[in-house]
Amino acid sequence: MTTIFHELIYQPIYNILIFVYDFFPGGDFGVAIIIVTVLLKAAMIPLSKKQIESQKRIQEIQPELKAIQEKYKNDKEKQTKEVMEFYKKNKVNPFSGCFPIIVQIIFLIAIYRVIINISDAGLVVNNGDLYSFVRNPGEINKTFLGVVDLLKPSIPIAILAAAAQFWQTKMMMFNKKKKEELSGGKNKKEENKEPDFAEIMNKQMLFFGPLLTLFIGAKFAAGLSIYWLFSTLFSVFQQIYILKKK
Numbered sequence: 001m002t003t004i005f006h007e008l009i010y011q012p013i014y015n016i017l018i019f020v021y022d023f024f025p026g027g028d029f030g031v032a033i034i035i036v037t038v039l040l041k042a043a044m045i046p047l048s049k050k051q052i053e054s055q056k057r058i059q060e061i062q063p064e065l066k067a068i069q070e071k072y073k074n075d076k077e078k079q080t081k082e083v084m085e086f087y088k089k090n091k092v093n094p095f096s097g098c099f100p101i102i103v104q105i106i107f108l109i110a111i112y113r114v115i116i117n118i119s120d121a122g123l124v125v126n127n128g129d130l131y132s133f134v135r136n137p138g139e140i141n142k143t144f145l146g147v148v149d150l151l152k153p154s155i156p157i158a159i160l161a162a163a164a165q166f167w168q169t170k171m172m173m174f175n176k177k178k179k180e181e182l183s184g185g186k187n188k189k190e191e192n193k194e195p196d197f198a199e200i201m202n203k204q205m206l207f208f209g210p211l212l213t214l215f216i217g218a219k220f221a222a223g224l225s226i227y228w229l230f231s232t233l234f235s236v237f238q239q240i241y242i243l244k245k246k
Helices: 002-023 029-043 045-060 062-071 076-089 098-120 155-183 185-191 197-219 222-245
Strands: none
Touching: 002 029, 002 098, 029 045, 029 098, 029 222, 045 062, 045 098, 045 222, 062 076, 098 222, 155 197, 155 222, 197 222
């Protein structure tokens, strides 16, 4: 598993980062991280698009789903069966949002390993991990815009990353609330005594996600926070575009 991760994930990202760092003038590794982040997110647009559309579809069918939960509230086995049939009938996968998150975490781990390994090597690129067509730029400049040390935690960037995470989650909750108000879903919600687990989970993630991002940013290298910040911002604007288009 380690070999597969190294050859299929770590090494390609390592080489792309070094190539971008060497290609653009100024030698700013933070800028290289931002560019690579945008490239990775752009490559994942079809996957992210499906995730956003799936989340939107799940929100749309919530009233019907709650009705099923209420109808079979005294028979949990029957309730589970009917809910799964309902998902199947509407071609909705409630777990579709998990895969893009897993992919994002894998990339996060890979970028973290790149930053740590370059740091441990004394800011020198490892020729053993470079492809033959990628030039070795020599010693890596560890500062971002001449101010931020990419190898040390940066509280300001961590706060920005956490704020972006909060914005993204809040935006999805706002879109759901607005749709419920337009469709009269508020009254249905009051009539339904079944707890809305999706809403409970969203409310928890509204604060838990940003706090976790802030904690990671305050403990680990600033390069990670930069990746997370621009990755989240890309997702936010992609989300705005897709939802407006729909």
